[in-house]
């Protein structure tokens with residue numbers, strides 16, 4: 390029967406896609422259901438992009454184990470998938486004696502978790518690593534890294550697709566029935582599906598998926614983190630990540646400066662519980678706070694350096710009255726055989742994703758035989774990479790072979806028409822404006838699409854026959870030119 394799978398995964402964020410890619414090694418028929426028109430449109434593209442070292446979580450907890458293992462696995466995964474990653478290290482900075490005690494506790498905790506190379510350093514060493522950094526001591530964690538979070542999420546999906554996984558985009562799960570040996574899953578927009586194993590990786594909505602199966606014990610509280618993106622002019626100002634020593638009762642790791650692999654610096658994220666799991670607003674008060682705190686950490690920031698804001702939502706299990714972190718839920722339900730349930734995968738879920746995939750694979754293996762295919766392609770093929778980063782001679786060769794490399798569409802990020810076309814013709818068949826942006830980096834520069842977006846609209850119209858009603862931002866109902874917007 391069409392739409393019948395061995396394994397169905399709900400949610401194409403970094404976690405769902407990492408699981409899909411891992412399962413694509415085996416003789417299993419795997420499908421992914423995603424409510425948006427592209428992968429990675431939830432929390433996985435709205436975060437700091439830090440590959441955490443594993444100092445923040447209690448030894449023995451799932452978060453600690455998965456964080457350290459995920460950090461280790463990420464290097465090889467990014468090499469195979471051609472995703473940008475840099476292990477640049479992090480300074481967690483103390484401003485007073487209480488903070489120094491926090492750093493010592495973090496160091497001991499990190500060492501118990503198996504984090505290598507941790508060191509508490511004095512002001513002189515701090516200045517050598519990052520001239521101008523404030524504070525009186527710092528914990529240096531050299532295995533902390535930065536990664537392109539949406540790049541990883543897309544690459545996992547592309548590679549899973551190459552290895553036979555079906556992605557059903559625009560398929561919001563609306564109901565689930567338990568059958569004798571499996572599940573029937575109804576979607577809005579994508580029809581009905583069956584599977585032997587069902588995996589809930591629905592992020593902020595994973596509690597809603599639980600309720601569809603009669604599980605009422607989980608409730609998620611979205612907690613918004615707002616960011617400001619800084620112009621690439623400041624690229625190189627930071628050689629490491631700089632975080633404040635965490636304060637008790639905080640819902641996150643504190644506002645910090647984060648280098649990105651593409652050369653922008655992020656200021657954020659804030660912490661604010663909100664009522665709705667799609668409330669991605671950026672607010673004036675928080676923007677002012679981020680500007681102020683960002684300048685305290687990096688005085689060279691000028692007003693014209695702020696390009697734009699964005700926000701992400703943490704799927705918190707701890708309600709606003711409690712705050713803090715709760716352990717990830719990753720369980721194979723004995724009361725609902727075949728249901729693998731992931732709830733509350735907040736930070737460091739991005740870092741943990743390759744390790745979560747291994748854990749879930751073992752759970753799937755308890756229900757279905759895991760026979761390796763033999764044809765698994767670990768390396769992502771066909772991804773052209775960034776033209777802008779190539780040496781001049783290689784660029785000239787490419788332009789000679791294909792004139793579309795000779796036409797710059799996005800002036801800020803120097804993205805060529807060929808790269809836009811590659812983003813439009815992606816292996817998943819997604820064709821949204823956000824998808825083109827995240828795949829090519831067009832519209833991500835200083836002008837935020839002011840110059841290149843009309844040209845991209847024209848390419849879609851002329852080369853792909855788009856009509857006004859075909860353009861979407863990322864959701865099935867996020868029309869750009871007709872109907873209701875977003």
Ligand SMILES: Cc1cc2nc3c(=O)[nH]c(=O)nc-3n(C[C@H](O)[C@H](O)[C@H](O)COP(=O)(O)OP(=O)(O)OC[C@H]3O[C@@H](n4cnc5c(N)ncnc54)[C@H](O)[C@@H]3O)c2cc1C
Nearest residue numbers: 400402403404424431432433436439562592614737738740
């Ligand atoms: C502000 C912030 C900063 C963070 N910083 C870091 C960091 O630096 N390092 C780190 O390791 N982690 C970080 N994280 C955590 C990390 O981003 C998340 O843990 C991770 O992205 C979770 O991925 P996911 O796949 O579980 O969720 P998501 O990316 O949200 O994916 C879930 C998917 O399920 C889909 N979905 C939901 N409901 C349905 C339905 N009914 N039917 C079909 N599809 C559905 C959604 O559309 C979505 O695509 C941060 C998080 C936030 C919010």
